[in-house]
Each structure stands twice: as C-alpha cells, then as structure tokens.
Amino acid sequence: MNNLDESLLTPLALFSKLDRAQIRTILDLATPCRFDLGATVFEEGQEAEFFYLLLDGYVRVVRLTPEGDQVIALHIPSGHLFGIAAALGHTTYPATSVAAAECVCLSWPMKLLQEFLTTYEGLSTGVYGAVGQRVEDMNNRILELATQQVEQRVANALLRLVQQTGHKTDEGIEIGFPITRQDISEMTGSTLHTVSRLLSAWEREGTIKSTRKKIVVTDPHKLVRHST
Amino acid sequence: MNNLDESLLTPLALFSKLDRAQIRTILDLATPCRFDLGATVFEEGQEAEFFYLLLDGYVRVVRLTPEGDQVIALHIPSGHLFGIAAALGHTTYPATSVAAAECVCLSWPMKLLQEFLTTYEGLSTGVYGAVGQRVEDMNNRILELATQQVEQRVANALLRLVQQTGHKTDEGIEIGFPITRQDISEMTGSTLHTVSRLLSAWEREGTIKSTRKKIVVTDPHKLVRHST
DNA sequence: CGTGCTCTTGAGTGAAATCAACACATGTGG
DNA sequence: CCACATGTGTTGATTTCACTCAAGAGCACG
Numbered sequence: 001m002n003n004l005d006e007s008l009l010t011p012l013a014l015f016s017k018l019d020r021a022q023i024r025t026i027l028d029l030a031t032p033c034r035f036d037l038g039a040t041v042f043e044e045g046q047e048a049e050f051f052y053l054l055l056d057g058y059v060r061v062v063r064l065t066p067e068g069d070q071v072i073a074l075h076i077p078s079g080h081l082f083g084i085a086a087a088l089g090h091t092t093y094p095a096t097s098v099a100a101a102e103c104v105c106l107s108w109p110m111k112l113l114q115e116f117l118t119t120y121e122g123l124s125t126g127v128y129g130a131v132g133q134r135v136e137d138m139n140n141r142i143l144e145l146a147t148q149q150v151e152q153r154v155a156n157a158l159l160r161l162v163q164q165t166g167h168k169t170d171e172g173i174e175i176g177f178p179i180t181r182q183d184i185s186e187m188t189g190s191t192l193h194t195v196s197r198l199l200s201a202w203e204r205e206g207t208i209k210s211t212r213k214k215i216v217v218t219d220p221h222k223l224v225r226h227s228t
Numbered sequence: 229m230n231n232l233d234e235s236l237l238t239p240l241a242l243f244s245k246l247d248r249a250q251i252r253t254i255l256d257l258a259t260p261c262r263f264d265l266g267a268t269v270f271e272e273g274q275e276a277e278f279f280y281l282l283l284d285g286y287v288r289v290v291r292l293t294p295e296g297d298q299v300i301a302l303h304i305p306s307g308h309l310f311g312i313a314a315a316l317g318h319t320t321y322p323a324t325s326v327a328a329a330e331c332v333c334l335s336w337p338m339k340l341l342q343e344f345l346t347t348y349e350g351l352s353t354g355v356y357g358a359v360g361q362r363v364e365d366m367n368n369r370i371l372e373l374a375t376q377q378v379e380q381r382v383a384n385a386l387l388r389l390v391q392q393t394g395h396k397t398d399e400g401i402e403i404g405f406p407i408t409r410q411d412i413s414e415m416t417g418s419t420l421h422t423v424s425r426l427l428s429a430w431e432r433e434g435t436i437k438s439t440r441k442k443i444v445v446t447d448p449h450k451l452v453r454h455s456t
Numbered sequence: 457c458g459t460g461c462t463c464t465t466g467a468g469t470g471a472a473a474t475c476a477a478c479a480c481a482t483g484t485g486g
Numbered sequence: 487c488c489a490c491a492t493g494t495g496t497t498g499a500t501t502t503c504a505c506t507c508a509a510g511a512g513c514a515c516g
Contacts, residue, residue, distance in 0.1 A: 063367065063371055065371055065375050066456075067375070069374075069375040071370065071371050071374045071375060073367065073370065085360075087356060088356050088357065088359055088360025088363060089353065089356055089357030089360040089361075090360055090364075094363075094364055094367065095367070125317065128315060128316050128317055128356075129316065129317030131316055131359070131363075132313075132315075132316025132317040132318055133317075134363075135316060135322075135359075135362075135363060135366070136318075136322055138363070138366045138367065138370060139291065139301065139322065139323070139366065141370055142299065142301065142366060142369055142370060142373065143291055143293055143299050145370065145373035145374060145417060146297075146299045146373060146416075146417030147293050147295070147297040147299060147417065149471075149472090150471080150472065151471095180493090180494065180495085181494075181495065181496095182493095182494080182495095188374075189373060189374030189375065190472080190473090191472080191473060191474085192494090192495080193472090193473075193474080193495095193496090193497090194471090194472060194473075196494095196495060196496060196497085197472095197496085197497080199495095200495090200496070200497085210495095212480090212481065212482090212493095212494065212495075213494080228294075377503075377504090378503080378504065379503095408461090408462065408463085409462075409463065409464095410462080410463095418504080418505090419504075419505060419506085420462090420463080421463095421464085421465090421504090421505075421506085422503095422504060422505075424462095424463060424464060424465085425464080425465080425504095427463095428463090428464070428465085438463095439513095440461095440462060440463075440512085440513065440514085441462080457516105458515105458516100459514105459515090459516090460513105460514090460515090460516105461512105461513085461514085461515100462511105462512085462513075462514100463510105463511085463512075463513095464509100464510085464511075464512095465508100465509090465510090465511100466507105466508085466509090467506105467507085467508085468505105468506085468507080468508100469504105469505085469506075469507090470502105470503105470504095470505080470506090471502105471503095471504095471505090472501105472502095472503090472504105473500105473501085473502075473503090474499105474500080474501070474502090475498105475499080475500075475501090476497100476498085476499085476500100477496100477497090477498090477499105478495105478496085478497090478498105479494100479495080479496075479497100480493105480494080480495080480496095481492100481493085481494075481495095482491105482492085482493080482494095483490105483491090483492085483493100484489100484490085484491080484492100485488105485489095485490090485491105486487105486488090486489085486490100
C-alpha cells in the first residue's frame, strides 16, 4: 500500500466520473515513477508490460524507420495516459516513448487495463475518447504531410506546440519544454537546415524569438498566416 | 424482421466469438444497403447516425483539405466495419466514405454500437483490435510520408493494395477495384503526372501491366525493390 | 461522332534536400 | 581554469526531385 494522494487524480477529466473509493482503489495499485529529460520510458516493439499516466512533464512519442530516420509522432501533455497499446489489441508497444522534460508518472501492469475498462464504466469513455482524439490528430497530420509545404507544416507544428504546451511570458508564449531545430524537423518530415532557415526568417520579421532549445512565439497571428 | 442469412456473419473473424443466437439478434437489427461505384456512403462532419459492415466491395475513406485537395486515408476491404466513429467518442463522421466498387453493406443505428460492445464481450476485442490495426496503418503512413520519396511511397501503396485487395490472374496479381492515377496520387500525396511517369517506367521494365483504371502487378519482387 | 475522362510525355521551374563550413554554447576532464 | 569535445544553430552554394505548365493521344459512353 502506497500513500499517494487522491488529489493527483481527482482533477483529471479522465477520472471525473469515478467516485472517491474507486479512485482510491486505482491509486493503491499504481507505482509512481520519474524520468529524467531524454530518458526512455519504453521502446517500440517491447512487450507492453505497463501503461502510464503522465502527472507532470512531457513525453515524446517517436518512431524509427528501418533506414534510421526518426519521426516524432506526437507529444503527450500531463494528465494523459500513454502506452495504452493493449486497449487496441496490441501486446507490444507500437512506438518509443521518451521524456521530453522531467517527467513524473504513475504506472500500472498492462493486465489491469482491461480490468479497469470493464469495471469502471466511466473510464472507458474517457480512454477511448482520448484514442479518438489521437486518431484525429494523426489523420490531420497525414493531411498536412500530403498536401502542405514545409513552411506551413513547421508553422502548424509550432502552433500546436504552443497550444498544447505553451505558457505565457512577458515576451509572448513559450513552448513548455526544450526543443531543438532537429526535433521540429522530425515532427514535420523536414531537415534541421530548412527549419533553421525558417525560424531565422520568422525571428527577423518579429514572429518569434528563439535561443538554444527555447522558442517564444511573440506574434501568433503572423504564424497562423504562415500556416495556410 | 428481415430474413438475412446468418452465414453472412458467421465466417467473419469479428463475430467468431458470438454464438448463433447472438448473431441472429444482431442480424435482425441490421438494415441491408447497396452503393454504386462512386456513391457516397456518408460525408465528413455529418452527424454519425449509422455504422456499417461491408459485406462485399471496397470503400474508400477520403478527407478534403480546406484548399480543396483530396487525400485518400485508406481502403476498407469486405468483412470490416466502418463508420464506427462513436466507438472513439465522436458524434460526427471524421472522414467521407465513398464506394470504390459496387458495395453491399449492413447498417445499424449508431446508438446500438455502444450496446453491442458492452453486451457482446467478444465483439469489443475485435472492434478495438480493428481500430488498433488502423492506427498502426496510419502511423506507418505518417512515417512513409515523412521520410520516403514519391517513388517509394507509390510502390508501397501499390503493394498494400495488392496485398489487401489483389486477386490472381494469369498475368499476375490484379488490384481488386478500378483505380486511376489520380487516386494513387491522392493516396501518396503526389500528382497524377508523377504517378503516370512512374507506372509507365515500371510497365517498360516489366514490373506491372496497366490499362485504364486497372493495374496488374506482374513482378511484385521488383516493386518491393522500388519501395525501399 | 463528339464530349468528357483518363493517361502520356516533354519542357521549364522551384522548393527543399544535400553538401559544406563555421560560430557559438555547454559541459567535462586534465 | 583552460583545452577540448560535443551538441546546437546559422548560412551560403549546389543539386535534385517532383511539381507545374502545356499539349495531345486514346478510350468509353451517350
């Protein structure tokens, strides 16, 4: 029996339909864990032993091609589940997960997932809703990759990052975790050179400010114009 | 009460865990329907009223960008469910579905989907397994679009079509429904001109044979070489 | 027997990758 | 504390892949 506080879960939309006792039960089965920036939570193809709830930080989901190119599939913000492969019939993880910032998580053995979903009616709606959200994101990503130019894709990627992870500073909205040109190129199917050129141009025209691993969007409206 | 024969569903993996009585019940709630080649089953954004089981034919799932570009997300082969938006928390269809060949379907009111999933334990595994399969496909598609050249993407698209819909003829394996260069370009984020050039080149080297709306792969191995 | 679709092919162009070189920051170990 | 390696970012020059533009040929259907 661990002593995790119920207030960890009660504010999360995912658990909003559960009562205190149910949350207590779930919490008592959880194992807390921490990951340093850059640490790997699990790798593509591994037996899917655990699923996770991200309490704080950001997790980056990446895939690797046989040729060695890396593609960033999505970023998970705190409060969301990840590694829920088994809910969709997988027994191995379909992608690698890496901590994009210091991360605090809870984990449960994968076999509990099916149990949770059937036992706690309210949970499955939320879980499958989240899956649906990700499917939609992926769909939009495909649309973008198939029809848009690199400039638009990079602008869209930044806008999404700002929207999902941004926090206000006195200069504008800053992306919530360290991110490199290389990372952005892997999110957009591009190269770090092209991304660097674009960001330089945008910095010159006053749309963003950027230092090493940090990007602040000062004029989101201009970015939106670049995105269409 | 309609008189649909139970043998429509019994061979399908999706229903393999249900007994005769359960299949009878489900079947009695179904409405059969037919779609001509090119007919629209439902459109993106519409209220999701029904979900469908494709008994025969092929359904093409397409999305439209604000700029009017069309992208083909995937093809549904017979025996599979489609329009199951509600299982992932959507109330509207996330994409448009068009008959890529003559289609025969069964349809059910969407509100029955939740009911079926909770009532028939064995069904939900299959349904979510299918969703997982599609998520994986989409993921691979993203990887392809982000890292591969047009030639490789077209080769992969053809291989997938052959695998999923192909049937043997005396010349090779033929794709199971009429398909144009334009269609292939919309599957690969390319243009009909580039696809035409590639197919011409492959025909010259003896990899495929193609006439209007028809493609026969005569040498799959060569195609595999073009795909990597 | 014209009127759309579908497909082909050539020529020119352009967006973004590649190639190449350097600048700057960060952290490490001697 | 400095020397050095490493990771990150910038920018120019060159190249190439695939798109755009353009024209025409073949087929299918009313």
